[in-house]
Amino acid sequence: MSPLDISPQRGDAGDGIGGRPPRIDGLAKIRGEAAYAMDQPVEGLAHAVLVTATIAAGWVRGIDRTAAEAAPGVLLVLTPGNTPPLHAASTWTGEAPPTSEYRPLEPEIRHVGQQIALVVAESLEQATEAATLLRVDYEAAPFLADFTVPDAGEGQDLPPLTIERGDADTALASADIRISAEYGTPREYNVPIEPHGLTARWDGDALTLWEPSQWLDGMARNYAEWFGIGFEQVRLISPYIGGGFGSKALALPHGAIAAQAARMLGRPVKLVLTRPQTFTAFGGRAATRQLLELGADADGHLLAIRHRGWQETSRNGLWVEPLNAATALMYEVPHLSSRQRVVPVNTVTPSAKRAPGENPSAFALECAMDELAYALGQDPLALRLRNEPGRDPHSGKLWSSRRMREAYAAGADSFGWARRNPTPGAMRDGPLRLGWGMAAGTYPVRRSAGEAMVRILADGGVEVASSTSDMGTGAYTILAQTAASVFGLPLARVRVTLGDSTLPRAPVSGGSQMAGLMTGAVDKAARAAREELIGLALNDPRSPLRGVANTLAVAEGRLIAPRGEAPPLPIAELLTAIGRDRVEALRDTLAENGLKPEDRYRAFTTVSTMRAPTDGEYSMHSWCAHFVELAVDEALGSVRLRRIVTAFDAGLLYNPRLAESQIKGGIVMGIGQALLEGGIVDRRHARVLNNNLADYLLPTHADIPPIEVISVGEPDPHASALGGKGVGELGIVGLAAAIANAVFHATGKRVRDLPITLADLC
Structure with missing residues (x-):
């Protein structure tokens, strides 16, 4: 039976795929029982406060730490002058870094709100008070506030986003009807209800992070490379996310400095960004401007589109907002000319929204x-x-x-x-x-490979495990439904464990790909576990169903002979009879995505293997x-x-x-x-x-x-x-x-x- 046979798209599919059950994690969230990353209790916690730049461009010439370090409860004050560098990490696309060192606190200022110091104390209140005692000596430099001012100019061309299809200029000139207009969007911010933050704890050379994450494996790789430790030595835990919309997919500078502080102190450090800091510690959607010219014949058939786009990026990073993404494919247009430019300004590097x-x-x-x-x-x-x-x-x-x-x-x-x-x-x-x-x-x-573990438990229930995250989209529920479809179980008999980088791997929960790739991985693992269970029932000498039939079905937590050769046998009874406490299968969809086993690490920790539409x-x-x-x-x-x-x-x-x-x-x-x-x-x-x-x-x-x-x-x-x-x-x-x-x-x-x-x- 093919995967598409498991359930038609209708509203009466019960607890399986295509059904409409409510979120299985909904009650826990409503009751306040769902423990988010920042809710996790960690012994010996110290509290950190981030200090950010108040100028748009220039240099930190010095920070007087004297008063802050003498304040009650203060444990550590980190500045660009006393913080050792980390190793530079490869990019999220898997490319080598341009330099060998990474400094999450650096003296050169490129935007207001850039982090320049961290104060760690016994309590949040003490750290907050001490942070106000720092005295920063700046040397200001000229800056560009945004790309709408005349000085922004034309910006830099982006050849990969240039499309020339047919002859748009000639087609526009001959069109019966032409319109030309310019459209603009401002900076837009992700503003999830759960602020960004983390708790970092070191146990020797092993780092544990409780941090809201849309991509646990990718962020764990980042931390491992920053600190020069093995990937398996980093554990990132994120059972729930209070919204992200793209902003919690990557490890960010505030995470690096908090983890560095925890290592230097030898005790766990918790850092939560203030709401104003969530506007400058990471980027939202870049401001954009687009000039569109459309030409059509008198009947309304599009003949040509000429598209020119501009967007802002930061002085120290390139983020591309592909402004022709819809223009290039939404309508039948024989002639298209699209070009896009980026304008570096003094802002935090924009990112996914x-x-x-x-x-x-x-x-x-x-x-x-x-x-x-x-x-x-x-x-x-x-x-x-x-x-x-x-x-x-x-x-x-x-x-x-x-x-x-x-x-x-x-x-x-x-x-x-x-x-x-x-x-x-x-x-x-x-x-x-x-x-x-x-x-x-x-x-x-977009399509990436996924990996999942499915276990049939001794009580006849099923467990699904993966490092993928649920940021409120319903991953817990649809993955439980996927397993429920394969085993014919109610959702109450399916347990889903997500959000831990020690679990089977998963790529980024972004690009609207998580549901498709992870239901595929869970379905494959569940079918493999089911086949192994049936094999044990047919072949194990201790099985009550041995030799009864040449195949069995699994439904409602029972093994069923197709022609009634034997009464249905509950899974729990079979496992007890054959002395097993579980049957499990770990499966991935690497091969389905044209990948080999040696591609596994790269597939789950970078986006280099993500397939385009x-x-x-x-x-x-x-x-x-x-x-x-x-x-x-x-x-x-x-x-x-x-x-x-x-x-x-x-x-x-x-x-x-x-x-x-x-x-x-x-x-x-x-x-x-x-x-x-x-x-x-x-x-x-x-x-x-x-x-x-x-x-x-x-x-x-x-x-x-x-x-x-x-x-x-x-x-x-x-x-x-x-x-x-x-x-x-x-x-x-x-x-x-x-x-x-x-x-x-x-x-x-x-x-x-x-x-x-x-x-x-x-």
Whole structure:
């Protein structure tokens, strides 16, 4: 039986794959029983406080530690002047470091908020007080606050993100209709509810870290290389994560210095970043700017797109936000010219935030498509349908599955799109102008190998173990469902252990790949354990079923002869009879991903073996269509969302309840992006002014309208072992554009820079 046979996609699959059980870890979280990394009790704990730079560029010429070191309870004060270097670690892609040394505290300052000192004391209060006693002598240097100022210039070309397909210039010149517009997104921050932090403890040369992590094996490798110890000497523990959205996938400088302090002191050290420090200790989404020119014939067929993109990065690191990610493949466009540049500024190096690349790319593209629809006098949905590509226009490969037409149809039907008056400002509800807008989104299917252990226990229950993490996406539940499907067990009989780097390996929980790769690994291990159990039942001389049949089935915790040759035998009774306390199988999916056993370490500790969406015969992506209704108060300029309908194709949903929750979570983040969020930079000092949860505005429950999500997907056997495609990052892609398009429909005002504020509409 193939993996795709285990359960059809329907809501009545019980506790197996395709069923809708609630999270198995939900009650523990609600009751406060779930112990997160920072909740773990560790004896002999010392507390650390990070001190950060107050200038944007220059050097620390000296730090007077005298008063701080004399303060009550202080154990250690680390500065650039008294901290030995660590070994440089290889990159997350597996490349060798450019230098041999790494200094988590360095004297050269490249951005406000860069860490420059660490104070460790017996209590958090003592460390906090002592940190204020440090006296820092700076030598300031010129800086560039952000890339919107004239001095930012054109930036540096990124050849890998240059696409020239056909002759866009000539095609644009001959187009019947052309639109040209520039779109911008500000810095956006991950702001997970659980701040970043860690507890580090050394036992000789063995390092244990309790740290929220989306990638335990990758981060463990980083620490091992920093401290020159073996990979197996690092244990990273992260049973739960209070949100990450990409920000907890890599080992960061504050982790290095906290672990270094623990080693120097010979006792455990706990460091938790303050909320303002979470805006500067690691990067969020880079600010972007995109110029899009679209040309079409009089019927609305796209002829050409000319795309120019700019994004900021830091002075000491390169982060690329691929701004043509959606532009290159969303529509049938024979002529495309896309170029992107990066502009180094004095900020922390940007990093991953939900759907990096696809998110800003879709914002610009989907707003531009709406503008083109109005220029043509066509319905925005009809224009998109007219330009649906039959295959990936960039790679030329067939889609593994693309149910965009079905998503458009289902979303439009549920939303009532046919009742839309196309004239901007024509739809009203008393003093309110109503806007109906729509947009499309996509996210690629990335694939990595996974590894899992499945144990059949003496009581007939099953245990699943892997180092993969659950950051709230439902990994505990869907992996339990995977095993439950194979053994025909209720979820109550399946125990899942995750979030410990000593367990079987797993790659990064990012790129919306975790569910697909880990359900495949667990399914493979569970089937292997089941086959071994059946073999023991048929062949062990002590088995009550020996010689009864030539095959057996396993269901409801029992071994069953296919034609009733013997009564069903509970697994627990078989194991007791043959003197076994467990049957277990460790399996990986290296071979399925074209890898060999010797690739195991690299596959799980770097992203160098991650397969791209077009690696293979097909182009593999998830898809969605958003429909938004909002109301704009003409007098106040306020925007209130009234309802959102999103139809999506993510293949088979392992648990529709959890997948729908993930789509809704992405939509909520998209609401924040469209209407609230944005880092405000004081250009006089290159400082983020709203580095707190009072001023960095996030959507609350009152901001969220009724949201309906509709799955139109079918199992995609090319995308994953069980037929699912990525869900976690899909929901945010295109949502901000749908809101911006609805604002235009309500007001006739085209807002091209996020977030959309009162000032834009008054």
